[in-house]
Amino acid sequence: MQGRTVRFIRKLYEDLGEDISLGDLPMVDKPALMANFDSVLTDRNITMQRINEFTKDIDNVGRMIDDKYLIFKTSGSTGNPAVVLYDKQMIDVSSAIAAFRTFARREDFKAFMKNGKKTAGVFADHGFYLACGMSRYLSLKMPEKKTKITVDVNSDEDEIVSRLNAFQPAMLSGYPSNLALLADIDKLDIHPDVVITGGELLTREIRQKLTDKFGCYVQTHYSCTEGGEIACECSEGHLHINSDQIIVEPVDRDGRPVGFGVQSDKVLITNLANHIQPFIRYELTDRIIVHDERCPCGKSSYWLEIEGRTDDILSFGNGVDIAPMSLYKILEEVSEISRFQLVQKSYESMELRIVSADRETAFEKAERELLEFFAQKGIHNMKITLSDLTPQADKISGKFKHILKDM
Amino acid sequence: MSLFSAMISTFSGGKLTREKTEKLQQKRLEELVSFARANSPFYKKAV
Known part of the structure; x- marks a missing residue:
């Protein structure tokens, strides 16, 4: 390891005692973790060089390196690219959250199950992104199941429409801005039980537009590749933090905690499920408000509002x-x-x-x-x-x- | 943790009180940081 890196690590953790208190741990950001990528990982057999070799082959999307880890790539709102590995525990926890916490309303879950769990995701279907990587992982694991399709968001409009019309999904998912454009197409004739958006902010206008087009409940969730599912929406439209799997700290621009009900300048996340590539007090540039008021939905967890990523159409x-x-x-x-x-x-x-x-x-x-x-x-x-x-x-x-x- | 235990843990984790969730968070944080310090040069206290 380079001397500069060693000094950085010593400085980072030199004051840590045996009793771990979150506030005593240093904050880290994407540039620091990516610059020290190999030394961050907890498996010495995995290196950036091996990952670059592995990801050259697009057929490896959704396949595990060394039969142990899924690889995802992301850029994120700061524009710096990131490579993220998921270990088996992280994959299982993500699947469990998807199974138990995705649906805001019980009736939508029941309708989805009744209608064959047919899921269509309109995402980028050609790279090591979380959505298509996880989707392909599940397809490779359970090839007999034909209940899930991914439609490439960049394919021809007619192709997107014909595939969705032919499949008739019970659940439609995708980026809100893309789904909003699809909603303008008259020949798109699908009747999902629920629409679940992600990846960008679901604005009130787009939520209404999708509701009008598809005639079903439209909801969202808050996630990122590094942290997984951070918060899931409830029947009151509140994003409840998955606090058993992730710690969310709203902070000001200097990293000092802000109180409940106060808008943060950024967020620190600690992913408790993923051990291959620890994200501990890892900085996201999202601005959030965490609420401690009890939610009428009955869930006890804290919930948040987000001022999300909003690129332009x-x-x-x-x-x-x-x-x-x-x-x-x-x-x-x-x-x-x-x-x-x-x-x-x-x-x-x-x-x-x-x-x-x-x-x-x-x-x-x-x-x-x-x-x-x-x-x-x-x-x-x-x-x-x-x-x-x-x-x-x-x-x-x-x-x-x-x-x-x-x- | 197997998929089954992740399912059980996530199902029950969603029903915990705030106090119990915070205890669970602390336990998992300690496990994570200990593991990171033992296995990741970046997170190690001394190299």
């Missing part, structure tokens, strides 16, 4: 709207890019801001993939320029968007 001259997650997933796949931000300047022009060790190669790849995607959407006159700027947070709110409209 982009509009184009031919009337096409594109959900931010579609573009996000394309850019996240360009391995040469470590951070990015795509800014729409007009109907025909975009600016790409990137951080990369090889900016020219990274831009060439990104531009090619983006133009191909736009062409599929009937947008043929797009000009993308490489900006000299690095990705920027909004000067007023301080929030970061990967995909934003500035026109």
